[in-house]
Amino acid sequence: MTPASPATDPIGAEEQRRLYRRTLTVVVISQVFGGAGLAAGVTVGGLLAQDLVGGESVAGLPAALFTLGSALAAFTVGRVSQRSGRRLGLAGGFLVGAVGAAFIVLAAVLENLPLFFVALFVYGGGTATNLQARYAGTDLAPAQSRGTAVSIAMVSTTFGAVAGPNLVDPLGDLARALGVPALTGPFLLAAVAYGLAGLVLLVFLRPDPLLTARRIADERSRAALAAGGEGSDAALEPAAGSSRGVAVGATIMVLTQVSMVAIMTMTPVHMRHHDHSLGDVGFVIGLHVGAMFLPSLVTGPLVDRIGRVPMAAASGVTLLAAGVLAALAPGDSMPLIAAALVLLGLGWNFGLIAGTALIVDATTLETRAKTQGAVDVLIALSGAGGGALSGMVVGASSFATLALGGGLLALLLVPALVWYQRPHPAVS
Template identity: 50%
Template sequence: MTRTAPAPATPGASRAPGRALTVLVVSQVLGGAGTAAGITVGALLAQDLFDSTSLSGLPVALFTIGAALGAAALGRVCQHRGRRVGLALGNGVAAAGSAGVVAGAAAHQPALLLAALFVYGAGTATGLLARYAGAELAPPARRGRAAGTVLVAMTLGAVAGPNLVGPTGQLAHAWGIPRLAGPFLLATAAYTAAALVLLVWLRPLPAPPEPAAEDPGAGPASGAGPREPVRGTSGVVTGATVMVVAQLVMISVMTMTPVHLTGHGHGTQTAGLVIALHVGAMLLPSPLSGLLADRVGGGPVAAVSGGVLLGGGLLAGLAPPASVVLSACALVLLGIGWNLALIGGTTLLTHAAPAETRATVQGLADVGMSVAGATGGMVSGLVVTGSGYPTLAVAAGALALAVIPAVALRGSPR
């Protein structure tokens, strides 16, 4: 039987995914700066405008709700209009929300400020959604590394953003705007630049070829990577479950750790350092986690995350309150476990979701993560009030073990 030889790939086509990944990385650096700058002073800005600490938690609540709804809406836009349009729109929405926050603060209009914070939160959902775009640009054997590269790019912006709070506050004051609105000036500029970068330089690319469905009885081809389900509901459900559980566990412990530390005599500077180490552990290992997912598969990486999260929860709960070092180690373990779950779950979901509904499904998975984060933040305070921080940390770690049977029970490859 005569077989037609495949057409040789052109050099431009082979470089196109690399160029697109570079564009995504640049947009993520800009978006990370906008997100971190805004979150840094959101609660303080609300407290200053309302002249009350009781309402200072509203920005976080509105940010979380907006991010959940934004993930669903932007996922659908990406599905029907393409990643370029969806991601650029998300950054544009975040820029508009940031500008609205500045306007609300300058005019001393609390209603405008709160509405703008909601819009800002909806746009920031783009940051996590971009990891799916990175995964789709790469061939199946490199999807984990591509998603990790896009995620770690956020870290660069997230580190730079808070360090510019002082200069942007001075700029805002010079313009007759409250100092605390200064970081949202930065967010407006950063998100606008990110949207323009995506619109101008991110071009639609042909989807990389999916691996062909295999005979269940056949062994893996020589030199092939780990076998993952190519299509199927079980892979989608498993990937989403892993990410949602990890988000719930991580947020619940992270939220109450500063309260736990300051309640036992440690200063806010110490609590801030512990959280900074935690955030670094959440994002910096992304390339290594992606490489691991490409080598052994998203399922094993997701399963390992359960054990790492358990270790972090147990250490946080059993560490003496006087030991900042052990508390920091616990939060670093929680960050690494969350990262493994996110990369492993992303890889599973991207492999399993059909192309015709993939972006929508990915957006809904991130909605689940946002809801889990909001739930963890609210429930954690109740648990600590009723039973104490050690109970919360140990219970959260034990809950993380649920990802292991979720991975073990997923359907076998087609």
């Protein structure tokens, strides 16, 4: 491909690629730390709530609270990013999450339930930011590589997210050595990890990818107009806004989030009821979180090559298989429970990357970050609902009922995808 002349392409394709690679490198480093912070609430949040409050029905409350907090954070990070760039929006979100994790530890030490609940809400800022960071990789990406860009940002989360749950026992020992409850150990890690993720972005995410993408698009548009032609880079031109693409992308991610969060939240409690050790719980959740992020190396290219819709359909089938297996697996069978949780993470991965690519395709640079933040609010709220209801369902019925219901819920993807495949109305 011959680079465009400076008269029509002030920045140049090679410079764009260099900035794209630099952005991905910084995002990858931050996501390694962010993944470690994310894992704390997933692994021991419900167990810590049980210790502080008592009763199985509250086990889903931490997931609901930090997911609800992530809804507010998603909205705020999206708005700040739209106005001031990804660097300030993402760095601020991670630093807020670090503060929340630190106060969870303090609340557990003081056995202060109001502080515990507020801290869980604040901790959700890190969860939202961890997901919002996936968009930063797409700002300078070519249109045909957006799924791959999302996958690179996501897969880097794997390292910290898998390490965190598998460090539950040593982190518990560290917590006891520091004179705090053992279950707060992962939150000690989260406070440090989220803080480091925020600092990496604040210091190194320069130039800001979203602001740079806007500048490149504006400069190329002006140069093209001056030359009497049209802009040449489809990757940076505003996409033809599609409300249908945004609606279906959001639906895919919401349904996969509810299904995944509901089953995942109650799995540690289910395992403890069947006398699995805390180390076993950490191992299974580590496999689950790994399946959420590690397959991104393959999922992203598949989303780009075979399409958003087929991968979204694969998400629904995989989540259904996960729910059925989790419902049928004996409570004392760690291999079958682990297999179900791996399928659960894989189905979520398919849905998130396919849905994210649809959202990016359907938005323009002028509104992209704000729209992405609004969609992630819906994802967070749906996750909060799934987390809160999961404990109630298990308390009123059983884990098998919850798992089967979560799997069946994913089938609602089918009508959404059928609607999306219908011919789009002409745009006047």
